Amino acid sequence: MPAAIPIATYRLQLSADFKFDAAAAVVPYLRTLGITHLYASPFLKARKGSTHGYDITDHTQFNPELGGEAGFERLSAVLKKHDLGLILDFVPNHVGVHFADNPWWLDVLEWGQASPHAVSFDIDWELLPYRARGGVLLPIIGSSYGQALEQGELELRYDAGEGSFSAWYFEHRLPIAPERYSDILRTTIKEAGVEESATGKAILELASRYQGPRRPNRKEAPAFKAELKAIAEGAEIIARGIDAYRAGPDRPRQTLALHHLLERQHYKLGHWRLASSDINYRRFFDVNSLAGLRVEDADTFEATHRLVKRLIGEGKLQGLRLDHIDGLRDPAQYFQRLRRLIRGAQEDDTRPFYVVIEKILGADEKLRTFSGVHGTTGYEWMSTITQVLVEGNGLEPLDEIFRQISSQSPKLEPILKEAKRRVLETLLTSEFTVLTRLLARIASGHYSTRDYSADSLRQALELYVLHFPVYRTYLTSSGPTVHDRTLISQTIEKARADWFAADEGIFDFLRDTLTMDLIKPGRAAHSAPRVCRFALKVQQFTGPMMAKSLEDTTFYRYHRLLALNEVGGDPSAKALSVDAFHRAMRTRAREWPHGMTATATHDTKRGEDARARIMALSEIPGEWSSAVGRWKLLNAPHLVIDGEMRAPSATFEYMLYQALLGAWQAGDDSFLERMQAYALKAAREGKEETSWLNPHEAYENGVNTFLARILDRSISAEFLSSLETLAQRLSLLGALNSLSQVTLKVTMPGVPDFYQGTELWDFSLVDPDNRRPVDFGERTRVLASLETPDWDRLVQDWPSGHLKLAWTRHLLKLRTELSDVFTSGDYQPLEVSGPHRDHVIAFARHNRRDAAIVVATRRFEAFSDGGRAWPRPESYDASLNIMGYTVEGFADTGSSKLGLSDLLRHLPVLVVKASYDGGLS
Numbered sequence: 001m002p003a004a005i006p007i008a009t010y011r012l013q014l015s016a017d018f019k020f021d022a023a024a025a026v027v028p029y030l031r032t033l034g035i036t037h038l039y040a041s042p043f044l045k046a047r048k049g050s051t052h053g054y055d056i057t058d059h060t061q062f063n064p065e066l067g068g069e070a071g072f073e074r075l076s077a078v079l080k081k082h083d084l085g086l087i088l089d090f091v092p093n094h095v096g097v098h099f100a101d102n103p104w105w106l107d108v109l110e111w112g113q114a115s116p117h118a119v120s121f122d123i124d125w126e127l128l129p130y131r132a133r134g135g136v137l138l139p140i141i142g143s144s145y146g147q148a149l150e151q152g153e154l155e156l157r158y159d160a161g162e163g164s165f166s167a168w169y170f171e172h173r174l175p176i177a178p179e180r181y182s183d184i185l186r187t188t189i190k191e192a193g194v195e196e197s198a199t200g201k202a203i204l205e206l207a208s209r210y211q212g213p214r215r216p217n218r219k220e221a222p223a224f225k226a227e228l229k230a231i232a233e234g235a236e237i238i239a240r241g242i243d244a245y246r247a248g249p250d251r252p253r254q255t256l257a258l259h260h261l262l263e264r265q266h267y268k269l270g271h272w273r274l275a276s277s278d279i280n281y282r283r284f285f286d287v288n289s290l291a292g293l294r295v296e297d298a299d300t301f302e303a304t305h306r307l308v309k310r311l312i313g314e315g316k317l318q319g320l321r322l323d324h325i326d327g328l329r330d331p332a333q334y335f336q337r338l339r340r341l342i343r344g345a346q347e348d349d350t351r352p353f354y355v356v357i358e359k360i361l362g363a364d365e366k367l368r369t370f371s372g373v374h375g376t377t378g379y380e381w382m383s384t385i386t387q388v389l390v391e392g393n394g395l396e397p398l399d400e401i402f403r404q405i406s407s408q409s410p411k412l413e414p415i416l417k418e419a420k421r422r423v424l425e426t427l428l429t430s431e432f433t434v435l436t437r438l439l440a441r442i443a444s445g446h447y448s449t450r451d452y453s454a455d456s457l458r459q460a461l462e463l464y465v466l467h468f469p470v471y472r473t474y475l476t477s478s479g480p481t482v483h484d485r486t487l488i489s490q491t492i493e494k495a496r497a498d499w500f501a502a503d504e505g506i507f508d509f510l511r512d513t514l515t516m517d518l519i520k521p522g523r524a525a526h527s528a529p530r531v532c533r534f535a536l537k538v539q540q541f542t543g544p545m546m547a548k549s550l551e552d553t554t555f556y557r558y559h560r561l562l563a564l565n566e567v568g569g570d571p572s573a574k575a576l577s578v579d580a581f582h583r584a585m586r587t588r589a590r591e592w593p594h595g596m597t598a599t600a601t602h603d604t605k606r607g608e609d610a611r612a613r614i615m616a617l618s619e620i621p622g623e624w625s626s627a628v629g630r631w632k633l634l635n636a637p638h639l640v641i642d643g644e645m646r647a648p649s650a651t652f653e654y655m656l657y658q659a660l661l662g663a664w665q666a667g668d669d670s671f672l673e674r675m676q677a678y679a680l681k682a683a684r685e686g687k688e689e690t691s692w693l694n695p696h697e698a699y700e701n702g703v704n705t706f707l708a709r710i711l712d713r714s715i716s717a718e719f720l721s722s723l724e725t726l727a728q729r730l731s732l733l734g735a736l737n738s739l740s741q742v743t744l745k746v747t748m749p750g751v752p753d754f755y756q757g758t759e760l761w762d763f764s765l766v767d768p769d770n771r772r773p774v775d776f777g778e779r780t781r782v783l784a785s786l787e788t789p790d791w792d793r794l795v796q797d798w799p800s801g802h803l804k805l806a807w808t809r810h811l812l813k814l815r816t817e818l819s820d821v822f823t824s825g826d827y828q829p830l831e832v833s834g835p836h837r838d839h840v841i842a843f844a845r846h847n848r849r850d851a852a853i854v855v856a857t858r859r860f861e862a863f864s865d866g867g868r869a870w871p872r873p874e875s876y877d878a879s880l881n882i883m884g885y886t887v888e889g890f891a892d893t894g895s896s897k898l899g900l901s902d903l904l905r906h907l908p909v910l911v912v913k914a915s916y917d918g919g920l921s
Helices: 020-033 068-081 103-114 145-150 178-192 198-208 221-230 234-245 252-263 272-278 298-304 306-313 331-345 379-389 392-406 412-425 429-444 454-467 482-497 506-514 528-551 578-591 608-619 621-638 650-663 671-686 697-710 717-747 776-784 791-796 802-817 819-824
Strands: 009-012 037-040 044-046 056-062 085-090 094-096 136-141 154-159 164-169 172-175 267-271 287-292 319-322 354-357 596-598 640-642 645-647 751-755 826-829 840-847 850-857 879-881 885-887 897-899 909-916
Touching: 009 020, 020 037, 020 068, 020 776, 020 802, 037 319, 056 068, 056 094, 056 298, 056 306, 068 085, 085 306, 103 136, 103 172, 136 172, 136 272, 145 252, 145 267, 154 234, 154 252, 164 178, 164 252, 178 198, 178 221, 178 234, 178 252, 198 221, 198 234, 221 234, 234 252, 267 272, 272 429, 298 306, 298 331, 306 331, 331 354, 379 578, 379 596, 379 608, 379 717, 392 608, 392 621, 392 650, 412 429, 412 454, 412 528, 429 454, 429 506, 429 528, 454 482, 454 506, 454 528, 482 506, 506 528, 578 826, 578 840, 608 621, 608 650, 608 717, 621 650, 621 697, 621 717, 640 697, 645 697, 650 671, 650 697, 650 717, 671 697, 717 802, 717 840, 717 850, 717 909, 751 802, 776 802, 791 802, 802 819, 802 909, 819 840, 819 850, 840 909, 850 885
Parallel strands: 009 037, 009 751, 037 085, 085 319, 136 267, 319 354, 596 751
Antiparallel strands: 044 056, 094 287, 154 164, 164 172, 640 645, 826 840, 840 850, 850 909, 879 897, 885 909
């Protein structure tokens, strides 16, 4: 049986091109590598053709495109045979909607608020603009609604197999409310001219039996549809008569008839751009086709977790990674329910079940404790590793380079604030409008606050959101914690300082609404349900707001050093000292020893080894500045200039040079295409010269042209020669950084997670580039050849990546042999002395007498001739104090100090078994 706490996890991206059987074929390789738990991307039924699985349409079924339940059972059997556990990336927050494949969503469209599934979606039914009756906006039309209607793109169809009517817009099914069936049937019979036929009379008689408002109702509808379906020749007649609703050019009567029918549904069709201003269902971020789930509803929770509960009970699932927990209304309640579900499903409810959460922590933000949660998926530790490896003395010169190129301050806050404004004005305007309307209703509900205008409330709430520093608070219906109350009050004061109109208590009102103090006993009688709804919905809004503003906007505007522009990180961060790193690790060993440690995920902005290369720019800022200056001159003729437009912009050009160095691979025939795809995404995410909502085609074409020109050796030979020279040096420095990076990941407190394929060099760019197929055949062959590694030969052949794979296997082998040491052992910093002590991160992990000594070096420019030669052992002038430990393989000289030149014989890193006797009797 797999260990309850993983020794190491390996993330696989499942898709129609990599199914359950393909994953099963990889399991023996993972076992040999040292992995104990397969960590799978979502594998529940998702939208057809999904490349990621997050657009789930049915939580109760396996994805048929992955092989369905039979394929899963085959994978499960192979995992059991090789004693590997399974961790599922589970999505409780949202589902895929629109199209024609989500039964819950289709039922809501058909029945509106009468649908039993309506409570599962976070829909503000009464907030649909210019609509007398409640409904949900469907922003699915590619043109204006009127144009789509008049062009005949909206079509009413009858499904003879179901006895049902639906409108269709291309692949989108729009069920017609059954209460309109009688009108449709009378119209179609008249249009077909068969009122006196037996079939016509039978249909009309059926329609007459269900006249009246809201008929047939939900209880009557199945019988109605069954009768309609059973009428002989009914389908043929309805198919003829439905021409009365066939809209199109030169068909004004039919177009109007279809319009009137559609206006009487539980939904309103609209242009897709309306989503940014008028949408009234909660989405996942700004993705219209992903609707938020109200998993706080007990029935919704039970239905969406039914299959997961079964798999836990059958022993086929050993862990969960919970996606986007900040989207949940009440995460604390959710995790309490989940823990009860897990305990109820397990045969042995005393055995830990591994649960980690996708949670982005802000600077200095501590992870909240949730029931049964072992930690996060490790974004913050990725950032910690980068910060301790980067050269702090080089960051200030990089600040100045960025200042000169961008003509703006390297301070992050103004750039982030401007990004937030852009997101508020475009992507998340709808969600913000829902909040401001609700806040205005609260204010107007009592005479003491009714004078706060809707516009003033909107401006005050906007300032609060702009200054809110983290992803969310964690209020429950009983109110805020002391920490959250302080956070809200501090943000309110920052917002108040930015307010230039008369205050008159508006910020006190906003604070008391956010903390729910407004409904405390003795206060004015405001609507408690509305206040609670507002306070809890704001929490669900600030998370997406920060994600879209920071990760998906600011990271593509702030280009000081791209290695720091990573999910869970701070682009403006300073370097982390070794002492600060040790303090963080001791805290983690005490508080969150079993959370994941990641260095690459499906969401990272670039591959872990591309990031390691870019880190090295902090070691050569002067040379980097000179190179950029030269490249700008060489490539000036290749810029695309059209009036005021410069493609790429100066700051974007600077970003591209870093990205090129990080991803550079000589001989990659797809490199230009990959870089152009990356540049397009980066430019649109940055939302400056172009965007997803409003693409600037000329600018985008200009960037593509620029890249094509500078990567064409026939016209840019001098630039490419210079780029390659620097890339070669950064490749070596990056490889050395990578060895330290993987060493820290595997040995520091936490569970190391490996993203598919990254055991060889990973120079990928942001998704979808980092989701390309992985050659597991090659990795299996290489791993088989590394049973007894020849480290000297591997060092000589370091560009192949075989060295990284061999070192990873060595680390995981030791981690397996010393599983108690790394899973639950103490963390003890080791003293390093000598001139090069600041280049060394050394610590011990120990559990009773078993121990491991870890040495990772950093800032390699001085030891490698600026990245021109592999460091020699004698380069390191430092000693390691191992008092209390006896190190395997090193003679006991009676001294407690070991020279690094003796320890680092082959590689600039070391992990070795030891025994611990310090403090033990």
